[in-house]
Every structure is written in structure tokens, then in C-alpha cells.
Amino acid sequence: MTGHNGLCIRLLGEVEVLRDGAGAAPLPASRKTRALLGYLAATDRPHRREHLCDLLWDGPDDPRAELRWSLSKIRQVLHGAGGGYLQADREHVAFQPGAAEVDLLKLRQLLSPGVSATSTAALREAVSLFRGEFLDGLDLPSCYRFHEWCLAEREAASALRLAALGGLVERLQEEAPEEALAHARALVVADPLAEAGHAAIVRLLTHLGRRRCALEHHDHARRMLENELAAPPSGD
Incomplete structure (x- = not known):
């Protein structure tokens, strides 16, 4: 699964960033940085910097510096495929997918009409997107705001998977x-x-x-x- 520009972000399982011709891009070792990448790609909208700091770095250290460092690492991963996928100013940060493909966004698009109105081919494609749980290994219990969001998104993605599988069983x-x-x-x-x-x-x-x-x-x-x-x- 890749966009026509060769960039694909996979969130349904362990986070992966794939580029045509280059395979999987090396990701930062920091789990919080990978979690931030997953959050920005999954939500697909601008976020205030303060919100992102509270989400992942609500502690005694310098959260804005931690956020800047993580964003610099994410830029290295995303911009290596070309294109300005990460848009940031002094107040807001957003992931702009453009022609890139994000598996979770693709899943939502495929099943947006509802299972009964979705073609069998689209149901097959939807279930094929799953390699594991949403953001597998990145629920970060110590970051309670992010943890609650991740569990809710994980449950929602799982419900879509079960619905698609049930639809395929019934039809086939x-x-x-x-x-x-x-x-x-x-x-x-x-x-x-x-x-x-x-x-x-x-x-x-x-x-x-x-x-x-x-x-x-x-x-x-x-x-x-x-x-x-x-x-x-x-x-x-």
C-alpha cells in the first residue's frame, strides 16, 4: 500500500513509514516520537503545540524543547520521501498527507458507507490493512492523555475490522x-x-x-x- 508518490504510513500494527524503492524508513528510537508521528497522522488536523506537549511531555522537563526535538526527527523520516508533510509554525503542528497514504485513513474511507454498502473488494482491502493493533506497542500508559486516546482509537479500529470480517463471512x-x-x-x-x-x-x-x-x-x-x-x- 503506497501513495503514488511512494510514501505510506502504516499505523495498524507497529508504526512503519514505507517508501517505494527504499523499503521501510528507519524510525526514531524514542517511543514518544513514534507515538507523536502516529497521533499526527491518525488525527489528520492541526494541533496546538501546548496540546501536544500536554499529551506526551507533561512533566518537569522542558516539554516544548522535547516537542521540537521530536518534530525534527519526524521531519527527517517524512521529508526523505519528498514533499512537506509536516507543517508547523509557532502555534500549530499538522500532518499534511497530500498524496501519501495512511492505512487508518484509508480504512475509514473504505468503510465510510457502512459495511452493508461497501463492496466485497473494498471489505477485502480493509481487512488486509491490519498487521496488528493500532499503534502496537505505543499506548504509553505513563502519558495518560495519550493513553486514553490511543485505547479509544484502537477500539474503534478493531470494531471496523470485526465488522468488515463479519460482512465478508456473511457475503462469501x-x-x-x-x-x-x-x-x-x-x-x-x-x-x-x-x-x-x-x-x-x-x-x-x-x-x-x-x-x-x-x-x-x-x-x-x-x-x-x-x-x-x-x-x-x-x-x-
Whole structure:
């Protein structure tokens, strides 16, 4: 996934910045700097410098100096691909994606009509964007404002993923049951307590003539849900 100018920022998993012909750009070692990059790219709007300082450097040190240092490191990563992606003045900082592509923004765009109105091809593309959790490893519990924002965005992205996977299972279960089964398994991996995902796996395995596997998964799901929820699956 790259924009036509060769820059792609991936936030659905560990943060990555990709350039055509050069692969992944080396990122700053500072987790706060990488978190700032993710925040600016995900929110896609200008922010006051004071807000960014409070978000990540609310402490006894010099937060404005920390912010300036982090922005200088982000510029080195982004501007190496050409283009002025980071816009900053004395008061505000903003990421300007231009022709660059940000996977989270792409996900929102693909699913903006709602799952029922989104094409099957777009649903496939949406689920393919995920390599892991949003900003994997960068939730920064010590920065409570950023932490709360990150968890909320992570939950929202996960909900979009589950909705897209569920939509694919429903659409493909008759015409492409093997692909539907793969999406049902991905749904259960993403949400092990999703009864609908387990039910879809059992149903699809049965449809494919793999009754023994269907029974084994049913028994596994029943035991797991009983242990986790103190109740058997609702279908029993």
C-alpha cells in the first residue's frame, strides 16, 4: 500500500513509514516520537503545540524543547520521501498527507458507507490493512492523555475490522466458503469471545463436509466460552 508518490504510513500494527524503492524508513528510537508521528497522522488536523506537549511531555522537563526535538526527527523520516508533510509554525503542528497514504485513513474511507454498502473488494482491502493493533506497542500508559486516546482509537479500529470480517463471512459463505472460513477464523483470532465467529466456523466446516472438524471446533468453543463467560454458547 503506497501513495503514488511512494510514501505510506502504516499505523495498524507497529508504526512503519514505507517508501517505494527504499523499503521501510528507519524510525526514531524514542517511543514518544513514534507515538507523536502516529497521533499526527491518525488525527489528520492541526494541533496546538501546548496540546501536544500536554499529551506526551507533561512533566518537569522542558516539554516544548522535547516537542521540537521530536518534530525534527519526524521531519527527517517524512521529508526523505519528498514533499512537506509536516507543517508547523509557532502555534500549530499538522500532518499534511497530500498524496501519501495512511492505512487508518484509508480504512475509514473504505468503510465510510457502512459495511452493508461497501463492496466485497473494498471489505477485502480493509481487512488486509491490519498487521496488528493500532499503534502496537505505543499506548504509553505513563502519558495518560495519550493513553486514553490511543485505547479509544484502537477500539474503534478493531470494531471496523470485526465488522468488515463479519460482512465478508456473511457475503462469501455460499459462493466462496473456503474464503469465508478464513475470514471467520480471523474474526475469532481478533475476538476470541465472538460467538458469531465460532458459530460461523462450525457452520462453514459443516457446509464444506468437514463434520469432524466442525464438532471439534464446537467442543473447543463451548469449553472456552464456559471458562471465560461461565456460560455455554447461546446456540446450545
